[in-house]
Amino acid sequence: MDVRLDPEENEIHALRTLAGPLTGKRVLEIGCGDGRLTWRYASEAAAVVGLDPDADKLQHAREDCPASLRERVELHDLGLEEFAAGFHTDRFDLAILAWSL
Numbered sequence: 001m002d003v004r005l006d007p008e009e010n011e012i013h014a015l016r017t018l019a020g021p022l023t024g025k026r027v028l029e030i031g032c033g034d035g036r037l038t039w040r041y042a043s044e045a046a047a048v049v050g051l052d053p054d055a056d057k058l059q060h061a062r063e064d065c066p067a068s069l070r071e072r073v074e075l076h077d078l079g080l081e082e083f084a085a086g087f088h089t090d091r092f093d094l095a096i097l098a099w100s101l
Contacts, residue, residue: 025093035061
């Protein structure tokens with residue numbers, strides 16, 4: 001049986017309601033995991049950087065990344081602390097922490 005998370009699209013609706021339009025925004029997604037949410041909004045954003053310390057989940061995300069999004073989505077197998085130490089975090093318009101603590 002194929003299991004689909006959030007078939008009613010509540011999660012992406014809540015994201016759009018809280019974040020507003022993503023058009024032209026540079027988004028940092030902390031805890032992107034396998035890209036389940038990432039692929040649902042990335043086509044609207046100018047650029048997306050996804051972080052997750054779980055290399056296995058991130059490998060799955062890389063394999064599942066739609067070809068149309070590969071130019072605008074970067075995925076890093078790092079935690080936020082490691083990422084922030086090596087990148088300028090002011091280059092983002094929005095940070096998303098869906099299901100991340």
